[in-house]
Amino acid sequence: xxxxxxxxxxxxxxxxxxxxxxxxxxxxxxxxxxxxxxxxxxxxxxxxxxxxxxxxxxxxxxxxxxxxxxxxxxxxxxxxxxxxxxxxxxxxxxxxxxxxxxxxxxxxxxxxxxxxxxxxxxxxxxxxxxxxxxxxxxxxxxxxxxxxxxxxxxxxxxxxxxxxxxxxxxxxxxxxxxxxxxxxxxxxxxxxxxxxxxxxxxxxxxxxxxxxxxxxxxxxxxxxxxxxxxxxxxxxxxxxxxxxxxxxxxxxxxxxxxxxxxxxxxxxxxxxxxxxxxxxxxxxxxxxxxxxxxxxxxxxxxxxxxxxxxxxxxxxxxxxxxxxxxxxxxxxxxxxxxxxxxxxxxxxxxxxxxxxxxxxxxxxxxxxxxxxxx
Numbered sequence: 001x002x003x004x005x006x007x008x009x010x011x012x013x014x015x016x017x018x019x020x021x022x023x024x025x026x027x028x029x030x031x032x033x034x035x036x037x038x039x040x041x042x043x044x045x046x047x048x049x050x051x052x053x054x055x056x057x058x059x060x061x062x063x064x065x066x067x068x069x070x071x072x073x074x075x076x077x078x079x080x081x082x083x084x085x086x087x088x089x090x091x092x093x094x095x096x097x098x099x100x101x102x103x104x105x106x107x108x109x110x111x112x113x114x115x116x117x118x119x120x121x122x123x124x125x126x127x128x129x130x131x132x133x134x135x136x137x138x139x140x141x142x143x144x145x146x147x148x149x150x151x152x153x154x155x156x157x158x159x160x161x162x163x164x165x166x167x168x169x170x171x172x173x174x175x176x177x178x179x180x181x182x183x184x185x186x187x188x189x190x191x192x193x194x195x196x197x198x199x200x201x202x203x204x205x206x207x208x209x210x211x212x213x214x215x216x217x218x219x220x221x222x223x224x225x226x227x228x229x230x231x232x233x234x235x236x237x238x239x240x241x242x243x244x245x246x247x248x249x250x251x252x253x254x255x256x257x258x259x260x261x262x263x264x265x266x267x268x269x270x271x272x273x274x275x276x277x278x279x280x281x282x283x284x285x286x287x288x289x290x291x292x293x294x295x296x297x298x299x300x301x302x303x304x305x306x307x308x309x310x311x312x313x314x315x316x317x318x319x320x321x322x323x324x325x326x327x328x329x330x331x332x333x334x335x336x337x338x339x340x341x342x343x344x345x346x347x348x349x350x351x352x353x354x355x356x357x358x359x360x361x362x363x364x365x366x367x368x369x370x371x372x373x374x
Contacts (some may be wrong), residue, residue: 022069025097026125030164030192040068042223044216046374050209058244061374081259084227092259099123101132110140123166124290127153141177146170166190217321237311243335249310251355258302259347260354268303268347268356274372281369289333293326294319299338299360305353309348312339334362
């Protein structure tokens with residue numbers, strides 16, 4: 001009987017911990033509701049990387065971040081790559097306006113690493129000293145030290161909403177297993193928007209400028225559904241659920257060999273990139289068919305190894321990254337423009353040409369295309 005009472009007490013204790021919302025202190029306005037954080041959600045970002053070397057091409061990758069509270073003072077953040085593989089995990093204790101790293105690990109090139117931190121304050125929303133200082137030991141006997149300083153915090157207006165910009169500086173010292181040393185210094189800004197939380201980042205290093213752009217919000221069940229499709233590919237397109245009749249479209253290789261557009265020596269995209277898209281839109285776009293729509297309208301498709309396109313699908317979200325249905329005429333008009341293009345650059349692999357997943361996203365505001373992604 002006593003054992004049953006003890007078990008019931010533990011269950012009640014655990015339930016009370018999970019049901020009590022987290023107190024984020026001064027950070028509260030810059031995150032979604034405590035109830036949504038308890039439930040958990042995932043943000044999808046485009047990571048645009050522009051090299052300082054003008055002879056190198058810019059690239060856009062995809063990252064996901066899962067946010068969830070597990071106790072009244074613990075916030076978990078998990079970072080996933082484009083293939084839904086976990087790359088970084090952080091467990092923060094939130095108290096007195098500070099986010100302290102209580103646990104973290106990373107998976108890099110098959111190696112799981114566990115940073116050991118002497119100082120562990122990642123964020124201080126009261127703008128006091130915030131420093132994390134962590135050592136990393138790799139399985140090949142290489143080591144690194146990562147020191148991160150919070151250098152400032154300020155309010156600003158972005159997307160017509162109040163945002164908090166938290167400025168930081170990272171210094172990473174790396175010692176290889178041969179004793180060679182190197183150092184990377186990065187200055188960056190973490191951006192938090194009222195009611196949304198972490199909407200992006202702008203970072204600058206010696207080699208790259210990288211911008212993270214929030215493009216979609218999804219529930220945990222939706223994220224798990226996408227990550228468990230049978231081909232283990234982020235961009236997998238079901239041939240039975242496409243906009244086009246792709247009976248004349250042929251893959252050069254098997255389904256499992258379709259790669260991502262940015263995994264090629266020369267990216268699979270429209271020749272000329274964004275410049276070509278804007279010239280095409282100036283000629284073919286009928287603004288009346290955009291119907292005063294606002295949001296993100298994405299067309300995903302496959303470019304085969306011969307430069308032909310097919311298997312078009314459409315995805316749509318509002319400007320707050322919630323799923324929405326666009327006017328049918330808008331969807332069909334932009335699809336007609338995209339699907340009729342023929343001047344595609346196919347994917348150049350190391351030894352032979354590949355089929356590749358590609359996409360174009362139109363960002364609309366009040367019936368006007370204001371940005372093209374990637």
